[in-house]
Amino acid sequence: MGSIDSNTTIPILDFSLWSSPQSSTTTKQRLATDLVAAFQHSGFVYLTNHGLAQPSLSTAFATSKRLFDLTHEKKMLAPHPPGPEVHRGYSWPGLEKVSQHLGTGDDKDGDRKVAERLREVSDCKESFEIGSEANAAQPNVWVPEATLPGFREWGTVFYWECYGVAMEILKAVAVGLGVEEDEFVKYHSGLNCQLRLLHYPPLLAKDVEQGRVARMPAHSDWSTITMLFQDDCGGLEVEDPSAPGTFVAATPVAGACVVNVGDLLMRWSNDHLKSTLHRVSLPPLADRFVGAQRMTRARYSIPFFVSADPDALVDVLPACTSEKNPAKYEPITQLEYGRMRSSVQYQKD
Numbered sequence: 001m002g003s004i005d006s007n008t009t010i011p012i013l014d015f016s017l018w019s020s021p022q023s024s025t026t027t028k029q030r031l032a033t034d035l036v037a038a039f040q041h042s043g044f045v046y047l048t049n050h051g052l053a054q055p056s057l058s059t060a061f062a063t064s065k066r067l068f069d070l071t072h073e074k075k076m077l078a079p080h081p082p083g084p085e086v087h088r089g090y091s092w093p094g095l096e097k098v099s100q101h102l103g104t105g106d107d108k109d110g111d112r113k114v115a116e117r118l119r120e121v122s123d124c125k126e127s128f129e130i131g132s133e134a135n136a137a138q139p140n141v142w143v144p145e146a147t148l149p150g151f152r153e154w155g156t157v158f159y160w161e162c163y164g165v166a167m168e169i170l171k172a173v174a175v176g177l178g179v180e181e182d183e184f185v186k187y188h189s190g191l192n193c194q195l196r197l198l199h200y201p202p203l204l205a206k207d208v209e210q211g212r213v214a215r216m217p218a219h220s221d222w223s224t225i226t227m228l229f230q231d232d233c234g235g236l237e238v239e240d241p242s243a244p245g246t247f248v249a250a251t252p253v254a255g256a257c258v259v260n261v262g263d264l265l266m267r268w269s270n271d272h273l274k275s276t277l278h279r280v281s282l283p284p285l286a287d288r289f290v291g292a293q294r295m296t297r298a299r300y301s302i303p304f305f306v307s308a309d310p311d312a313l314v315d316v317l318p319a320c321t322s323e324k325n326p327a328k329y330e331p332i333t334q335l336e337y338g339r340m341r342s343s344v345q346y347q348k349d
């Protein structure tokens with residue numbers, strides 16, 4: 001499981017140094033260099049003044065709560081379609097893990113036992129996935145308007161707000177790597193990003209302490225980058241790439257967006273930028289467990305996965321290679337890459 005090292009910090013950068021119209025070229029360049037350095041060393045950064053206004057974020061969290069407060073039956077009016085192809089709509093607690101485990105097919109008895117065990121821990125998280133309305137391959141699955149008025153409109157507008165900020169971040173990454181500002185943006189029309197609402201319901205402290213439940217196990221993201229908004233609960237932990245097995249608490253920083261490198265950008269940059277393992281564990285403070293049946297508090301988070309267009313050809317940037325460090329990867333389209341990753345995911349454990 002590894003230990004937690006709270007002394008190691010994830011850098012905090014003021015993104016207005018990049019995006020403000022008053023910023024000089026030198027200031028922008030410095031921010032871009034610092035951003036790339038953070039992505040190179042930790043794979044994670046906090047951005048303050050990222051450009052998403054506080055009222056918009058407050059509305060996003062309030063909307064997420066309105067959604068998850070609906071009854072199970074109402075949320076199930078927008079179910080995540082079965083199978084690995086389409087990631088849209090509502091995933092009820094336990095679905096994602098169970099379907100991963102049941103996908104292997106070659107050890108039915110083992111699969112069943114794992115699934116049963118996971119059902120016992122089924123309250124670990126629920127999620128709702130939203131994409132671009134233009135993405136015909138991944139059609140959105142909406143809760144009916146009468147059930148959750150305004151949800152569809154909010155989701156559509158917020159998706160594009162996140163996209164706008166993401167493109168500024170990708171421009172800064174490009175400049176920090178010494179390539180054309182639009183090097184990544186040109187492959188990200190916004191068609192293929194994914195907005196996820198996450199709710200981690202309260203857990204019984206003793207179940208957690210005895211290791212029967214987890215919130216989200218360690219993983220890396222498949223995206224180019226991920227932007228993550230989290231409430232003040234805490235629990236996100238990030239592996240220190242220089243000390244594998246050591247996880248650092250990504251403590252909530254008020255108003256900041258956590259941004260991390262995904263696997264696709266790691267490949268694009270010839271492993272120069274790190275797609276770091278991260279997980280959601282328990283809120284760290286003892287005072288968040290209260291009462292006789294001590295429970296952890298609930299947690300809400302909102303990741304926005306910034307993904308390249310399906311036909312984007314992801315080829316290692318020459319700027320990230322040298323004679324001593326040639327390209328480690330063949331060119332691959334985002335679509336092929338995604339397929340390769342989901343087939344591996346469905347085979348493993």
Ligand SMILES: O=C(O)CCC(=O)C(=O)O
Nearest residue numbers: 198221230236280301303
């Ligand atoms: O909830 C969080 O803070 C992290 C979520 C996450 O890592 C993911 O959805 O990939």
Ligand SMILES: [Fe+2]
Nearest residue numbers: 219220221278
């Ligand atoms: Fe993640």
